[in-house]
Amino acid sequence: MNKKISKKAINKILFLIILSIVLIFVVGPMADYFWGPVSKYIYILSLAILIWAAVLAQRKARCPYCGGPVKLDDIFQSKKKARYCQNCGKPIEIDEKN
């Protein structure tokens, strides 16, 4: 059977990374301007979100065959080019429906 990496999980990780980048570079600097010195809390929050994304990536970005870690880069590239697990050599594919 053809096993694949869940697209939902990957999208969630991507969303968290984008969210933390927006918080750091857009919301943080704006917050100081509009609401006074609160940006440090926003930076702490975005750091927590980044750590959460990293934990999710550790747990979800895994080879469905052998459970070995797969780089996020390999997962994103796998749409354009065939990528293989560095551990067992099986192809890395994303399940678009799951």
Ligand SMILES: [Zn+2]
């Ligand atoms: Zn593998």
